[in-house]
Amino acid sequence: xxxxxxxxxxxxxxxxxxxxxxxxxxxxxxxxxxxxxxxxxxxxxxxxxxxxxxxxxxxxxxxxxxxxxxxxxxxxxxxxxxxxxxxxxxxxxxxxxxxxxxxxxxxxxxxxxxxxxxxxxxxxxxxxxxxxxxxxxxxxxxxxxxxxxxxxxx
Numbered sequence: 001x002x003x004x005x006x007x008x009x010x011x012x013x014x015x016x017x018x019x020x021x022x023x024x025x026x027x028x029x030x031x032x033x034x035x036x037x038x039x040x041x042x043x044x045x046x047x048x049x050x051x052x053x054x055x056x057x058x059x060x061x062x063x064x065x066x067x068x069x070x071x072x073x074x075x076x077x078x079x080x081x082x083x084x085x086x087x088x089x090x091x092x093x094x095x096x097x098x099x100x101x102x103x104x105x106x107x108x109x110x111x112x113x114x115x116x117x118x119x120x121x122x123x124x125x126x127x128x129x130x131x132x133x134x135x136x137x138x139x140x141x142x143x144x145x146x147x148x149x150x151x152x153x154x
Contacts, residue, residue: 079133086129093122 021031028034064071100115 077137082129082133086126086133089122089126089129093119093126096122 024031024034028037096115096118100112100119103109103111103115
């Protein structure tokens with residue numbers, strides 16, 4: 001999308017007072033340099049995501065291999081439908097947020113408001129599902145108050 005913005009500004013010859021295109025940010029000498037920096041930033045972002053999530057999946061795999069019985073037992077306490085529903089809510093909220101960004105870039109204020117509202121509603125639905133899951137998981141599983149043996153005062 002940034003390339004399209006740069007191309008539109010370059011084609012229209014728009015300027016913002018410093019003798020260069022409105023699409024060119026002040027710290028860059030030309031659009032090619034800006035594009036290279038944008039591309040490098042995206043590659044760095046992707047690399048950090050791969051490292052972060054790679055580490056998480058490696059840790060998960062190692063712990064799972066270390067105690068397979070505990071993971072098998074824990075899986076019986078999960079509710080597949082709530083988890084799948086929450087995943088669907090997250091995917092839909094990502095879509096509505098991406099559509100809101102597109103609406104903002106194309107100056108469609110009404111669509112922007114609708115998509116941001118939908119994203120907020122979906123975020124609230126996500127939190128409600130999580131609250132329900134946590135509450136149902138914690139019901140009856142709170143540690144009991146320790147019994148006082150000899151020597152306790154109160």
